[in-house]
Amino acid sequence: DAGVIQSPRHEVTEMGQEVTLRCKPISGHNSLFWYRQTMMRGLELLIYFNNNVPIDDSGMPEDRFSAKMPNASFSTLKIQPSEPRDSAVYFCASSSSGRADQTQYFGPGTRLLVL
Amino acid sequence: GNSVTQMEGPVTLSEEAFLTINCTYTATGYPSLFWYVQYPGEGLQLLLKATKADDKGSNKGFEATYRKETTSFHLEKGSVQVSDSAVYFCALTPASGGSYIPTFGRGTSLIVHP
Numbered sequence: 686d687a688g689v690i691q692s693p694r695h696e697v698t699e700m701g702q703e704v705t706l707r708c709k710p711i712s713g714h715n716s717l718f719w720y721r722q723t724m725m726r727g728l729e730l731l732i733y734f735n736n737n738v739p740i741d742d743s744g745m746p747e748d749r750f751s752a753k754m755p756n757a758s759f760s761t762l763k764i765q766p767s768e769p770r771d772s773a774v775y776f777c778a779s780s781s782s783g784r785a786d787q788t789q790y791f792g793p794g795t796r797l798l799v800l
Numbered sequence: 801g802n803s804v805t806q807m808e809g810p811v812t813l814s815e816e817a818f819l820t821i822n823c824t825y826t827a828t829g830y831p832s833l834f835w836y837v838q839y840p841g842e843g844l845q846l847l848l849k850a851t852k853a854d855d856k857g858s859n860k861g862f863e864a865t866y867r868k869e870t871t872s873f874h875l876e877k878g879s880v881q882v883s884d885s886a887v888y889f890c891a892l893t894p895a896s897g898g899s900y901i902p903t904f905g906r907g908t909s910l911i912v913h914p
Contacts, residue, residue, distance in 0.1 A: 689843075716900070727906045728844075728889070741901060776843050782900060786832040786851040786893070789902060791843030 687711075689792035691777050697798045703765040706795045709758055710779030718789065719752055719762050720776040728776075734760065735782050767799045802827045806890050806905035813880055813912050821875040821908045823864075823890035831892040833857075833866055833873040838887045838907070847875075847888070885912045 690709040698704055710717050719731040732742045737754045745752070749768070754760040764771055774796050778789040807822040825831065832851045836844040848857030853868035862877045873890060890905040 728904050730901065733901055778843075784900070786849065787900065788834070788846045788849065789836075789844070791836075791845065793841075793843050 689779055689790050691792035691795050695796045699800050701766045704767045706762040706775050708760045708777030714779035714781055716780045716782040717760050718778045722774045769799045772799050802903045804890050804903050804905035806908050809909035811910050815914050816879045819877040819880045823873045825871050825892050829895040831894050834891040835875050836889040880912045882912045
């Protein structure tokens with residue numbers, strides 16, 4: 686199994702530009718999570734999808750952030766317009782849903798730097 | 801709400817020393833408990849887990865026991881290696897509520913010197 690795939694692995698952009706992060710979950714997993722990790726705030730859950738439907742987006746910081754999951758094998762996290770404070774590592778994770786003992790499988794992350 | 805509290809890091813040890821990283825949690829019922837490890841430049845990966853009281857999770861020489869009476873899940877290893885240097889995250893997933901959204905601790909950085 687290839688694991689969770691994220692692209693790009695690194696992104697450097699200028700303030701005000703649109704940024705799109707991509708994620709391919711593990712085949713057969715029906716829960717998908719987007720996280721943001723910074724030194725200041727640690728690991729934050731941004732949004733959680735179950736069966737392609739957003740279940741909890743309370744962690745999305747503001748309207749500049751949006752996430753979609755058009756099918757079971759693909760999700761995007763978009764930031765428009767980007768700001769320097771969005772600089773962080775963004776992780777996608779997937780799991781089988783329906784039970785509390787399910788392990789989360791994390792991708793390698795996208796390291797975003799907004800100048 | 802649910803919460804996970806880990807000891808502040810960094811924890812600095814010499815090779816072959818004994819390791820303990822404390823983790824306590826707040827949750828109703830019997831959540832599932834996890835330790836994840838994050839090596840530099842990588843995503844988190846499962847180290848071990850326990851799903852009911854008194855269960856012991858173990859992997860790669862690491863162990864943690866689910867203690868309901870003290871709401872704890874402390875991570876231990878008898879003899880650490882330089883390759884164990886990483887950040888360790890304690891986490892829980894609630895047993896009920898239907899959403900199974902995990903709660904993570906802040907992470908504890910471990911540095912092992914030769």
